[in-house]
Amino acid sequence: MAHFMHDVLASLVKHSSLPLLKRFTGSPTRPSWESISYGEYLVDLEKMAAYWFDRLSSQGVKESGVVGLWLSGTSPTNLVHLYAICRAGFIPQVFSVRLAAPGPIAINKLLNACGGTVLIHDQQFSEILADFPLAKLVAPDISTVKPLSITLPELPQVQGSDIAMIFHTSGTTSGMPKPIPETHSWLTFQAKVQWPGAWQGKLKTQTTLNNLGAFTAVGSATCINYLSWSGQCVVQTSATNFGADELLAMIRECGLNNLLLYAPWFSNLLSIARKNAEVLEALRGMTQIAYTGAALNPEDEAWIIEQDLPATALYATTESDLSDRQSLPAMRVVKGTKCRFIPASLDTSDLDSNSEKRSRGGRLFDFFIPDDTPNCPHPSVRNRPDGHITGDLFEEIQPGYYAFRGRNDDWIRVSNNRYFCDTKSIEDNILKTCSDFVQNCVLVGHYKPRLVLFAEPFVAIQDDEEIHAFKERILQRHSEFNSQLYESERINSPLQIVVAAPGSLPRTKEKGNIRRKAAEDEHAELLKSIYEKLEV
Template identity: 45%
Template sequence: MAHFMYMVLEGLARWSDAPLIRPFTGTADTGEYSWGLITFGEFRRDVERTARYYRGVLGGVGGEGLKVGDVVGLWLTGESVSDLVHLYALSLAGYTPQLFSLKFSLPGQAVVRDLLKECDARALVYDTHFREIVESGIDDVPKFPLVDIPTLSESESEDVDPLIALEDVKEEDVAIIFHTSGTTGGRPKPVPQTHAWCVAHAKLCWSGAWQGEYESQDVVNNIGSFAHMGASTYIYKSAVTGAAFVQTSKAAIGADEFLAMVKQCGLNRLLQYATWLSALIDVARKNEEVLKALQGMRQVMYTGLAMNPEDEAWAYAHGIPLTNMYGTTETGESLPPCQKRKQTLTKFLLIAQCMVSVLGSKENYLRPIPELGLVLVPALDDKSSGSDSSSEKQKQLYDLFLPLSARNCPYPRVRNRPDGHITGDLFEEVKPGYYVFRGRSDDWIKTGPTRAAFCDTKAIEDNVLKTCSDLVRNCVAVGHLKPRVVLLIESSSASPGEVNADEAQKLKEEVLRRTAEFNSRLMEHERITEGSSILVVPAGSLPRTSEKGNIRRKAAHEHFAQQLAAVWGEAC
């Protein structure tokens, strides 16, 4: 097949004079919202010019130089639209970018160095923001600072065909390497994105998610960092659809910025995580201008987790064109055929949009995007829903299965079945062909400031039990859809029903000390670095299963709800 950059350049040329990116140029702290404008053609010019530069620089690295397809680390802040130029320029130069972001800067040098080695990267291109870390901690590969795009000569080899390095590729050849938002074993995992996956993502996933046909250009907000999968792939999605996107000043936009994007940039499609959209809907309840702006959207799509039912019902009742989208960049667990689910080390992949609700139906029921070829199969063990109620156990739950024929089946080495991949997410069929999300494997929770980042609780617990075996009898990490993780621990020395305050404080301090190194390698939303994130509970008080005596995470969360609410600053 053709290199995915053929698809990108073709689209950039097709809509050459149309707006592609509206970079944020205002000052959010003072409420001054303004945006610039970059056309499809201008972006293509910068990508081609920068690709020629990198091909010249990296082509001379080590002996005969880097070869087509070699992995090149790309460490970006993710805050500037120029980051997108560097990403696609490296791809156009014939290399395979391996993306890193601000999340990797603490303690970035160790994590980035290890991940570069794991992916056999031949060089590192980095933003000068990371200069000190790179120069002091990474010496295994040649290193190059990002080139300043405006300083590149207008005439820099522009007579050279920018596609000369792009040979035909196999569908499963890796095009871009991203990383998981959480960690396994103390560091994120590489997530390869194949050329076939790029094409399917651009041509099928987004066309299935965005609903309704319009003659004028679609304009959507970006979501997240340009160094992460979601926002960085907007370019090839726009290359296929002709849509423009608006850079937001921050991840969770407020009502004022939303209105400014509508007025100044013509925003007509809104994509938000559920918690952020609920905050906007709360404003719309009191602000007629915000309500009318939401009602005027072609589509208001939310993702990440289930939306507050009251907010969802209010939005439907007030004519907001709401749709629910299920997509994932990470999966829960390995599931060998004909075996029950196991609480094991997780695998990761890029799937993106898989299921969406129907625009105008006023229901949040999800259906698989037909063109992808996904299958819902009966879950092998309904207890994996994590529910303790008998009514919930009687429901038939389904796994989302991606067979080898699925257009977005993940990279071979991260599949967890020989015939495809099980995502680890569970669904209930509410009417033929339509489903509602019923949670993930219990070892994974969504947590952090946005309540949208995955956290491997079992890895945290295993490390505590390993490093503090003489102090901790049992422990469980909780915090699903909460601002941070909290560790519940039973002391090895305490008697049932007893918790001595002084001893509990000493225990917390020692656990923090022994787990400090492990925590330093986790993403910020996964770390337990202060005593307030640890609750010492009476010995034997953590709820357990009757058969094997395993600690029940959801039941522990519910049992200690009052104490946990105080930690999270919530009303119980």
């Protein structure tokens, strides 16, 4: 199989005169953009590929060697560095700015685990990396780099199963994010099958849509791969939750005709559109609005249908993609993929409260990606010998159509950005480090701004001073592990700990495990007051 960059480079040449990126240059109150064409991006890519080939070769990095890349994620120039490293024949291991919380120790461990020996980083991370044990290079301002008179080698010969890029989970397991390698087959399939299949609208002009999140996250980092294949353009926003004025400016100044939004931010725009006719007409005028990351509330879904907005639910993880233009919130497998739904060993009473409210009483299914499809995760990520189950639950609401119904594992989505969180690894650490005074515990916070821990002591305590001391002991014992976690996964305040009476938390009949969903439902009012206090 050809290296995925062969298709990228050919597409950059093919569409050289079209805009590829609209770089945000203004402010949220006065938005403006600078256009970067496919041809201009290619010039910078080739210049930086020669630069990085020269610098990394002098550091002893061999062909197909892993190179760490820790950038801000806020500038489209990040995409030049990323693809230039690929063109130079290396494998970039991309780190999120969120890793500033766990710190360089985590980056060093992850880079070592993948065989990397050099870290390229933005200038802003220089101080925190002062004692970093591996070789490090500062990513230069591309405009200051002079072209080198060297000839780049041909792209490496690869197999489809070979690794092309490496990203990481948005949550940690035992205090560390997990590497997510993306193969050449995966990237090629993403560009030629998954991405075109997710967008059903037909346009006579260039498809132009907004970016979704940081340019160091897999969805936006791989955009050059999937946009270039179709000759599309991406507009950088000032923030993920951009407002109505910026939306209207992107339509007016950048020709925005498609939207890709996290469900909470789409809900915000819908709230504005109910009162603002101009915003409503702008949404109606989109070729397609794809929302992802969570389910919309039923009221929003009903209003979308009533107003005839061209919205589709899109299920997207780093592993797979589902979408459909039919009645919300129904989805079907993207045409051309072999992914399928297999019956789950759960019923609707096991769902989280939000999903249970949406349930129509249908059968629940896991989403399965077989190992013979190009979009199956790398073998190091798979959880079955014959493929991968994503952990997401779906309900069949009509033959062949499915609605997202939460998770079927110990991972939940927490914070306003819906980051993943492995609750079990945090619970296990608390039970281990606090084994002399905590009998059992459970973390809740699915689709909530912060985690909250319910902890049962061995002996009931009711005195306020004893309760406070109990919470402080948990925080102290958990502090070392806590410091290794992403900010969204941390328990930093006594407010995030609820002391429950011994044996009072709801449990399963068979194994006696605490039921996370039931605990959250039983204490809904208490949790609401806790979240209000945490936001003050």
